[in-house]
Amino acid sequence: MANFYRDNDDIQFLFRHIDLGELAAVCEEDFKFSNEFDYAPVDADEAIQNYDIVLDSLGQLSGDFIAPRAEDVDRQGNTLNEDGSVTYAKGIRESLEKLAQAEVMGFTLPHRFGGLNFPNVVYSMAIEIVSRADAALMNIFGLQGIAETINAFATEEIKQKYLHDFSAGKVTGAMVLTEPDAGSDLQAIKLRAFTDDNGNWFLHGVKRFITNGCGDVLLVLARSELDRSGGLGLSLFVCDRGPTVHIRRLEDKLGIHGSPTCEIFFDNTPCEIIGERQRGLVTYVMALMNGARIGIADQSMGIAEAAFRVARDYAASRKQFAVAIEKLPAVRDMLIDMKIAIEAGRALLYETSRIVDIEVGYAKRLETDSRLRGNDNRDKAEAKQLKNDSRKYKRYTAMLTPMSKYYCSEMCNKIAYD
Numbered sequence: 001m002a003n004f005y006r007d008n009d010d011i012q013f014l015f016r017h018i019d020l021g022e023l024a025a026v027c028e029e030d031f032k033f034s035n036e037f038d039y040a041p042v043d044a045d046e047a048i049q050n051y052d053i054v055l056d057s058l059g060q061l062s063g064d065f066i067a068p069r070a071e072d073v074d075r076q077g078n079t080l081n082e083d084g085s086v087t088y089a090k091g092i093r094e095s096l097e098k099l100a101q102a103e104v105m106g107f108t109l110p111h112r113f114g115g116l117n118f119p120n121v122v123y124s125m126a127i128e129i130v131s132r133a134d135a136a137l138m139n140i141f142g143l144q145g146i147a148e149t150i151n152a153f154a155t156e157e158i159k160q161k162y163l164h165d166f167s168a169g170k171v172t173g174a175m176v177l178t179e180p181d182a183g184s185d186l187q188a189i190k191l192r193a194f195t196d197d198n199g200n201w202f203l204h205g206v207k208r209f210i211t212n213g214c215g216d217v218l219l220v221l222a223r224s225e226l227d228r229s230g231g232l233g234l235s236l237f238v239c240d241r242g243p244t245v246h247i248r249r250l251e252d253k254l255g256i257h258g259s260p261t262c263e264i265f266f267d268n269t270p271c272e273i274i275g276e277r278q279r280g281l282v283t284y285v286m287a288l289m290n291g292a293r294i295g296i297a298d299q300s301m302g303i304a305e306a307a308f309r310v311a312r313d314y315a316a317s318r319k320q321f322a323v324a325i326e327k328l329p330a331v332r333d334m335l336i337d338m339k340i341a342i343e344a345g346r347a348l349l350y351e352t353s354r355i356v357d358i359e360v361g362y363a364k365r366l367e368t369d370s371r372l373r374g375n376d377n378r379d380k381a382e383a384k385q386l387k388n389d390s391r392k393y394k395r396y397t398a399m400l401t402p403m404s405k406y407y408c409s410e411m412c413n414k415i416a417y418d
């Protein structure tokens with residue numbers, strides 16, 4: 001029996017020492033949802049207990065079920081079928097089913113869509129735990145940002161259409177941005193979005209390197225203003241996988257073979273716009289990418305942790321010069337450096353996720369608390385303070401998010417190499 005949450009002293013330590021009560025109050029908007037939903041926590045203690053229970057069952061699922069399948073998943077990879085559909089490796093299919101049964105596919109989605117409404121910091125712990133078991137599966141588990149983006153920016157109708165299914169694990173999504181001639185430079189995107197006479201939107205063009213591009217719900221960045229070059233000509237759209245969405249090839253990658261990386265041709269695919277025209281890249285994709293950056297940092301932590309444990313166990317069992325090699329100073333120092341680098345990365349990453357939770361919570365409060373828009377002087381002063389704090393935390397996240405992605409992914413590479 002292995003539990004990738006309980007057996008990790010550093011995650012346990014951080015879980016106990018981060019002020020999760022504060023984050024619970026922010027996410028649960030002072031626990032007002034408990035009046036409406038039986039399963040919403042009534043106070044911070046209950047919320048923290050829920051986080052612990054969910055991480056515990058995810059830790060066990062990761063240790064006992066997902067990890068033992070990871071090697072086969074990597075050998076099998078995905079299959080592009082003649083009809084253009086993609087079949088995941090058997091282990092990925094089985095693990096996704098288990099994750100859906102464990103009700104962890106709507107980690108940060110609101111209760112009203114069947115989500116857990118957990119803070120990002122707990123989601124970070126969860127992604128790391130899954131990634132330690134299977135870094136490829138993490139790519140699909142960690143794409144919950146698609147649903148978060150719909151929740152943050154789409155109309156109520158679109159939210160109702162998709163979000164319950166995301167929480168139930170009935171659908172998976174993809175973030176469809178990159179094109180053959182638009183990688184780092186997303187402003188160069190060419191895929192066209194156009195309307196028919198009735199104002200219905202359609203997509204036409206090619207996307208490349210799309211993780212889980214064979215998923216059910218695709219968020220697509222496209223050029224809606226055909227006469228306008230650059231980022232302000234782009235809008236964000238959502239479409240379903242259907243007969244006009246053709247997977248043309250799967251990338252043959254060096255690793256994470258269980259995660260399908262697809263080239264997609266959209267042949268006049270019906271779609272709906274997310275939010276406002278022209279804000280696709282500058283507002284919505286930037287938010288989506290920030291979540292994805294933290295996801296990559298989480299994934300890096302999981303891989304680094306797995307690599308460290310393999311190295312440590314090997315160094316304890318391998319004997320040279322009549323001693324276990326972990327007793328040799330050069331090897332011992334390397335293992336100690338690995339552990340320090342992992343714990344530093346985790347502290348930085350969880351702090352980043354914590355700050356994101358506070359930033360998101362403050363912004364939501366400013367938007368939804370009508371009292372703060374009233375004429376009472378005390379309310380006005382509180383609103384001003386909240387606005388200032390919100391700006392401050394936005395600046396922190398802008399700094400910490402890329403820093404976490406950079407540090408954790410480089411650290412992960414080095415540990416795997418060592």
Ligand SMILES: Cc1cc2nc3c(=O)[nH]c(=O)nc-3n(C[C@H](O)[C@H](O)[C@H](O)COP(=O)(O)OP(=O)(O)OC[C@H]3O[C@@H](n4cnc5c(N)ncnc54)[C@H](O)[C@@H]3O)c2cc1C
Binds near residue numbers: 209
């Ligand atoms: C496994 C995998 C999964 C992916 N999943 C997705 C996905 O789900 N959705 C999606 O939309 N995309 C996805 N991508 C695409 C990924 O986002 C792009 O690969 C990335 O944006 C870089 O684009 P590019 O590969 O075209 O490289 P290029 O942009 O062509 O860059 C080539 C090289 O030039 C460097 N470079 C480029 N611009 C600059 C600059 N201004 N200054 C300095 N150096 C620069 C780059 O760092 C790189 O080393 C995935 C890619 C991979 C490999």
